[in-house]
Amino acid sequence: MTDALSTLATRITGARRLTILTGAGVSAASGVPTFRGQDGLWRHHRPEDLATPDAFARDPRLVWEWYAWRRELIAACRPNAAHDVIAAWSGGADPGVRPPHTGRLKVAVLTQNVDDLHLRAGTRNLVRMHGSIWELSCWGRCAAGAAPWRDDRVPLTDLPPKCPHCGRIARPAVVWVGESLPAGDLDAAVRATACDVFLTVGTSALVYPAAGLVHEARQHGAFTAEINLEETPASAAVDLAIHGAAEQILPAIARLL
Numbered sequence: 001m002t003d004a005l006s007t008l009a010t011r012i013t014g015a016r017r018l019t020i021l022t023g024a025g026v027s028a029a030s031g032v033p034t035f036r037g038q039d040g041l042w043r044h045h046r047p048e049d050l051a052t053p054d055a056f057a058r059d060p061r062l063v064w065e066w067y068a069w070r071r072e073l074i075a076a077c078r079p080n081a082a083h084d085v086i087a088a089w090s091g092g093a094d095p096g097v098r099p100p101h102t103g104r105l106k107v108a109v110l111t112q113n114v115d116d117l118h119l120r121a122g123t124r125n126l127v128r129m130h131g132s133i134w135e136l137s138c139w140g141r142c143a144a145g146a147a148p149w150r151d152d153r154v155p156l157t158d159l160p161p162k163c164p165h166c167g168r169i170a171r172p173a174v175v176w177v178g179e180s181l182p183a184g185d186l187d188a189a190v191r192a193t194a195c196d197v198f199l200t201v202g203t204s205a206l207v208y209p210a211a212g213l214v215h216e217a218r219q220h221g222a223f224t225a226e227i228n229l230e231e232t233p234a235s236a237a238v239d240l241a242i243h244g245a246a247e248q249i250l251p252a253i254a255r256l257l
């Protein structure tokens with residue numbers, strides 16, 4: 001394990017461009033449930049009932065109740081040590097963590113998480129591939145309501161919330177399974193695969209297009225590494241797979257830089 005951490009630290013020290021892709025596992029230590037796995041959200045709910053456009057069209061109130069519950073849960077959570085290290089590496093504020101080599105290293109952070117914990121930790125240059133649970137857009141796609149607006153009321157009452165522009169139902173501005181990612185976000189994520197080190201952290205590597213990015217980075221010649229509690233479909237493809245908790249492994253690497 002120590003060798004693996006040193007190897008990754010050395011790669012980061014020598015890199016000019018570092019890209020970090022994060023998933024639900026990064027927020028697990030903060031108390032945000034993951035999707036898959038033992039205590040994951042999909043243990044109790046079928047994604048097709050709650051996180052698809054069809055599910056919302058069928059029963060917007062049910063879907064909103066699930067999101068309202070998750071918003072309350074997330075509002076009570078705080079960024080953990082993994083968020084703090086990533087924020088510091090990106091040039092954001094955390095005086096407790098030394099950035100790898102200030103000024104020379106360009107860091108991009110791509111997250112699939114809809115919580116705002118990376119932002120609250122101060123992460124810069126962040127692409128939120130699956131949107132934000134704190135933003136809404138118009139389900140009826142009225143012109144003014146197509147652009148997401150922030151609504152951080154907790155608890156959310158009078159479900160489903162309404163579009164302030166046309167009065168029709170609003171939806172969470174997240175990317176559901178079967179929906180396209182906003183083109184700008186996907187382009188930014190793909191561009192970030194042109195890097196020297198691509199690090200994937202706390203994601204099951206099952207959901208595309210995010211799961212394909214590590215392979216693109218490899219094709220660009222990046223050194224690729226994964227940090228996860230368990231094996232994923234990416235484990236065999238990366239140069240270095242580190243099994244452990246993100247909130248412990250990332251601070252340990254930061255101490256080696």
Ligand code: BJW
Nearest residue numbers: 023024025034035036112178202203204207208229245246
């Ligand atoms: C720890 C830890 C700790 C725990 N430390 N680790 C190509 C092939 C096959 C299918 C497709 C494909 N291209 C597109 C698709 C279809 C689909 C897809 O990928 N389906 C798969 C499920 C098969 N993709 C899409 O629909 C995407 N759209 C798209 O591609 O448009 C074009 C298109 C459409 C249809 C067909 C073809 C093309 C959109 C995907 C949107 C995903 N949306 C969700 C919900 C967001 C809103 C919400 O939050 O409610 O995003 S689903 C859910 O999964 C959520 C997550 O962001 C996403 C990924 O999950 P993540 O983050 O990996 O979490 P988990 O729970 O899966 O894993 C956690 C991991 O952490 C585990 O491995 C743990 O071990 C680990 N862990 N604690 C380190 N402390």
